[in-house]
Every structure is written in structure tokens, then in C-alpha cells.
Amino acid sequence: MQVSMVEIEKAATILKLLGDKTRLTMVKILDSNDCCVCEFVEIFKASQPAISQHVRKLKDAGVVRETRRGQWIIYSLNKESAFYPLIRNLLEHLPNQDNKLQELEEQGLRISCD
Amino acid sequence: MQVSMVEIEKAATILKLLGDKTRLTMVKILDSNDCCVCEFVEIFKASQPAISQHVRKLKDAGVVRETRRGQWIIYSLNKESAFYPLIRNLLEHLPNQDNKLQELEEQGLRISCD
DNA sequence: TGATTATATAAGCTAATTATTATATATTAA
DNA sequence: TTAATATATAATAATTAGCTTATATAATCA
Secondary structure, eight states: OOSOOOOHHHHHHHHHHHOSHHHHHHHHHHTTOOEEHHHHHHHHTOOHHHHHHHHHHHHHTTSEEEEEETTEEEEEEOTTSTTHHHHHHHHTTSOOOHHHHHHHHHTTOOOOOO | OOSOOOOHHHHHHHHHHHOSHHHHHHHHHHTTOOEEHHHHHHHHTOOHHHHHHHHHHHHHTTSEEEEEETTEEEEEEOTTSTTHHHHHHHHTTSOOOHHHHHHHHHTTOOOOOO
16 A cells, blocks of 8 residues: 555545636646745636635645635645645646736736745 | 547546436446446445436446346446546546445356356 | 725625436346 | 336425625735
8 A cells, every 4th residue: 555545535525626717727836846825816817715624624624735825815735734635646648727827917016936 | 638538528427327326336347347227226225217217327328338148238338438538537446346246146146157 | 093905704696516316227137 | 018126307395505795804105
């Protein structure tokens, strides 16, 4: 057994959580960069509450962590999560989303720095 | 790029599909054995239409294939699917479900033979 | 301190998902 | 050909998910 095992019921819960375009893209972005809610609002052209509710679901499942930095709350992937190995594996099949953050930087809208 | 890439939107669709305890378990079982609907009905203690609708979703997404064998329709994992590498990867994190089929065999309810 | 900015949360609405019930189709066996 | 078995499908009902609007909280800045 070289890979980390996850109970099938818990795995289903995580996959349902990631089975949403917005949340899956968030997680892929967070895999290489930390982000705050207002950046996601820009990236997804979605309302602040909608984004906030998506990140909360990810946080409640332990997939992401939050750290306050001044008035911003920075979200990052929780690499300590029991699901992280599975998620990491999965993200390898998804195309890089760095262009989304690059656009923000070009518009001067990038907040967090790693 | 050593792993197969999947568009993020399509990946989200597949993850949502697998984000259900019943369907995820089905796919894990099918990864090592072919199965028919009536076996799944036994395994999941669910109604025949409920199971039929689950397998249909998997079939519509190209995740499984069907072959008729007499009065039974045998389902198997579609290893030709563009999503198969991702799914295979994912299944490696899930515990073996062979005990479910073993129980069927002990009760003499096993249909398909590979 | 009061205004601004970032974020969260609650309530309500709509859309999507899943199960149930009833019925249809297809194959096999008597 | 009739009955039994396996499966699918359609209609409907129940549950869940995601969005919007409105409002609350918390930090910063003037």
C-alpha cells in the first residue's frame, strides 16, 4: 500500500465537493498560490457571497485553511488534510490555471504574495 | 506531462458523478470485476430503478460500458474513456470492495464471471 | 471616531439531484 | 405462447445545492 487510503464514503463527500467547476478551479489555483476571497471574486466574476460560500465548504471539509492578513483572509491548500494525497493526485490531471492569477497581476488586483 | 490531462470543466462533471457513495463504490467494484444490475441491487440493498439510474449516469458519461449476456446486462469499466487514467488514479486511494462480491458468491447470487 | 473595505452569514428562491411508483421492453424457460 | 426474470424508463415527489439579497462583523484608514 503505497498511496494513502480514504474511506469510500468520505472520498465520495470530497469528490462531490470538488465536483463543481468553481471549487475545483479554486483548489487547482490554491495548489500553486495562496488567494483571498476578493481575488476569487475577480477571477470567477461571481458575487462575494457566492465565493464566500464555496470557500466555506472547502474549509469545512478541511481541504483549505484560512489565515487573516490584515483585512484580508488568505486561503491556502491544507497539505495536512487526510485527503490531500488524493486531491494532489487528482490535480495532476488538470491544466495549470496560473493565467488566471497573471491576469489579476496585470490589472494590479493581486493581493496575496507567497 | 506524464499524466493524461482533462479539461477542468469536464473533470468537475466526472467528480460530481463519482461524488456519490453508491456510484463511487460501483466504479471501485467494476475496477476489478464486471457486474450486472441485479448484483448491485443486492450489494447496495437499493431498488432496481435506483440502481438502474445510477448505472445509466455512469454509462452516459462514458465511464462504464454495457454488454448483454442473455437476460443480463453486464457492466464494466470503460478503460478507453478519456477519464479512465484520472479515475484509475483516484480508485487507488479507495479500499478494496471485493468482500461485497464475495458475500454474493457465498449466497449463490453471483451472476457474471470474468 | 466615522467611513471604507473585506468577508461572513442568514433567509429565501430556483434549479438540480435522487428516490419511489408504475409501467414498458427484452430475454429465457415452461 | 404464456410466465418469469432482468432491466429501462417515465412521472412524480422529496431533498439538496447554489445563487441572490440583505445584513453583520472585523480590520483599516482618514
